[in-house]
Amino acid sequence: MRILHTSDWHIGRSFHGNSTLDALSTVLGALVRQVRDNDVDVVIVAGDVFDSAVPAAACYTLLSDVLGAIADAGASVVVTSGNHDSAARLGFTSALLREGIHVVTDPLSVGTPVTFTDEHGPVHVYGIPFLEPGMVRHHWPEAELRTHAQTLDHAMGLVRADLGTRGGRSVAVAHCFAAGVSATPLLERDIQQGGLDIVPLSVFDGPDYVALGHIHGRQQLAPHIRYAGAPVHYSFSEGDKPRGSWLVEMDAAGVASVDWLELPVPRRLVTLRGRLDDLLTAAEYDAHVDDWVCAVLTDDTPQLEPMRKLRARFPYAAKIELSPAKRHAGDAVTYAERVAGAETDQELIARFLAHVRAGRGPSERERELIDDVISASRVSELSA
Template identity: 70%
Template sequence: MRILHTSDWHIGRSFHGHSTLDALSGVLDVLVGQVRENAVDAVIVAGDVFDSAAPSAACYPVLSRTLAALADAGARVVVTSGNHDSAARLGFQSALLRADITVLTDPTSVGTPVTLADEHGPVHVYGIPYLEPAIVRHLWPGVELRNQAQTMRHALDLVRADLAERGGRSIVAAHCFAAGVDATPGVEREIRQGGLDVVPLTAFDGPDYVALGHIHGRQQLSERVRYAGAPLHYSFGEAGKPRGSWLVDLDADGLSSVRWLDLPVPRALVTLEGPLDDLLTHERFDAHRGDWVRAEYTDSTPQPDPMRRLQARFPWCATVVHAPAETRPDDGEGYARRVRAARDDAEVIDAFLAHVREGEGASPAERELIRHVLDARAVAEAHA
């Protein structure tokens, strides 16, 4: 049996204020084509289907079309909810879906598989929706569920108990923060507290393959425990990381092989660094006109209106950072002391500029302008 493991579609997520719906739709169309070309028997979507608990109306057709297209390509589709999803909203339409599409959002369904079959017998797919301990602990009285590790271990215990009775091969789909992952700072919403909610790898013992969601980058924690990551880049911290899915083959004895299927990147993400004039004019940056750009200009002082100027050259410039190439060492002369030592208003202003510019005060042209403004003010006050 052949399984395609994908996750973290985040339908409805924006990228620095830009909608990603069209780009995501195009990438998911490619994924559907890969399912057809590789004769995939089942597609597992391991959580975070939507980006928010209340997705906009435009998000639902993207999901409905994609799920139907995957099923039309010949695959059985199993979807679980993630920590970004509203289980109630995502699960609402599950009863209205066709028989070859299953959306699992009910915690009480943990331990009850979707069973598929091939020439070697049954394959049980256990979907574990995101389980928030405080919300689900009442469902299992007498079981201590204070954190993600305990909750996920209990869910996997239910899976193992059911599997021991049924026999056969098994796949688990879950959404959590597993020990050993390399997360992208600021991307994956925290579902852990002080390390307590990290799920140990041993919790996943038993199934032939564990399809995880939540981490946006491709991760292999063991031969049989993996993250597929998101199909789009949603942060500059993800730049350069491949996008795609895992193609998982099971034979009569269980896991046979796993290989990666790349997905296209609609628009590359790059970080460009240099003086602002270079970023605006140098030919070495010409190739990035069509990329998402994070610009770090290294001028010693902040420059006027850098975003507007950069977007004239890079229409997809999404963020600008002032990162001076050199910073002056602290001379021990604090701002308050500089102000107290100032002999007139011009020196007060110069002290302020030196403070906010990391040591560089007013330029000669600025000093002239400051003196002109102060003189004009003095004349106006004298005639008031």
């Protein structure tokens, strides 16, 4: 049996204000071709199908089109909900889908597999929807479920108990931070309010393969425990991470092989560093005019309308970061600390200018202008 492991589609997520629906549609179309070309029997989507609990109508259309295309390619599908999804809305969608597409969102379904059969017998796929402890502990009052780790441990206990009765090969599907993973800063939101709740790898003992979601980069925590990552890039910080899915081959004994299948990148992400004038004129940047661009500007002072100028050369410039080449001893001082000791309006303005211009305060001519403006303001106040 051949199983394709994917996750974290995040249908509906924007990229610096730009829709990703067209790019995601292109990539998921390539995934459908992988299903057909590799004679895949089952596709697993390990959570975060949508990016929000209330997706737009176009998001539902894309999901139903892709799942239908996977079914037309000859594969069944098992989808679980993630922390971004609304389990209720995703579960409602399942009632409208065709046979062979299984959407697992009900906590009470944990421990009950979707079973597929090949020439070697059954393969049990145990989908575990995202389980928020505070939302599900009433289902299992006998268990202490304060953290996501405890909740997943309880869920996997139900899986192992059922598997002990059924026998055969098995796959578990979960959406979590597992021990040893490296998250993408500011992108993968904590799955527990108040901090990072790490699930030990020992929680996943038992199944032949564990298909995980939530981390946007491909990772292998053990030969049989893996993250597939997101199919498209949703952040410049993950621009160097490959996009794809895991093709898992099951034989009579369990997992025979796991291979990585690359997915196309509709538009590359690059980070360009330099002075604004150099980025706008240097020939070395010609190769990036069709890429998503994050520009790290090293100019000593803020530039006028930098995004407008960048987009004249790089139509897909999406982000600007400021990193002045010149540093001074006060760089670590906050703005509030810098201006707190100002005794006059002139000094306050001078400290402000030093803060925004990498330590360079007003010139003599600027000081004269500042004095004139402040004097004129005081005259106006006295005349009012």
